[in-house]
Amino acid sequence: MTPGQQPVTTSTGQDGAVASGNHQPANLGDILERVLDKGLVIAGDIRVNLLDIELLTIKLRLVIASLETAREVGINWWESDPWLSGDTTRIQRENRELRARVEELEAGPERAAIEDRHRD
Numbered sequence: 001m002t003p004g005q006q007p008v009t010t011s012t013g014q015d016g017a018v019a020s021g022n023h024q025p026a027n028l029g030d031i032l033e034r035v036l037d038k039g040l041v042i043a044g045d046i047r048v049n050l051l052d053i054e055l056l057t058i059k060l061r062l063v064i065a066s067l068e069t070a071r072e073v074g075i076n077w078w079e080s081d082p083w084l085s086g087d088t089t090r091i092q093r094e095n096r097e098l099r100a101r102v103e104e105l106e107a108g109p110e111r112a113a114i115e116d117r118h119r120d
Contacts, residue, residue, distance in 0.1 A: 039065035039073070 041063050048056040063075065070076065078084050082091050 035064060036066040037069060039063065039069045 042060070043062070044060045046056075046058040046060070047054060063070070065073075065075075082088060
C-alpha cells in the first residue's frame with residue numbers, strides 16, 4: 001500500500017456477495033432488478049376505533065415481484081382471471097346462459113299455474 005492510499009476492506013453478506021469498503025451508489029435499475037428478483041412484501045393493518053368499538057379495519061397486503069418470482073412462490077391469479085386474459089366472451093356467454101336459466105326458474109311456477117288452469 002502506498003502512502004495516502006486507503007485500505008479496501010471486503011465482507012461477505014448473507015447472500016454470499018462480496019461487498020467492498022468502497023461503496024458506490026446503486027442505480028435505480030440495479031435496485032429494481034434485485035427487488036423484482038427477490039420479491040418484496042409490504043403488509044399493514046389500519047383500524048379505526050371509537051370508544052373501544054371497532055368501526056373499520058383495512059388489511060393491506062402488497063407484493064412486488066417479477067412474474068417468474070411470483071410463480072415460484074405460487075402466486076399466479078392473473079393467469080386464470082378472464083378480465084386480464086382477454087377471455088371476456090366466455091364471461092358474456094356464461095352470463096347469458098345464467099340469465100336464461102333464471103328466467104326459466106322464475107317462469108316455472110307461472111307456467112305450472114297456467115297448465116293447471118288448462119287442465120281444469
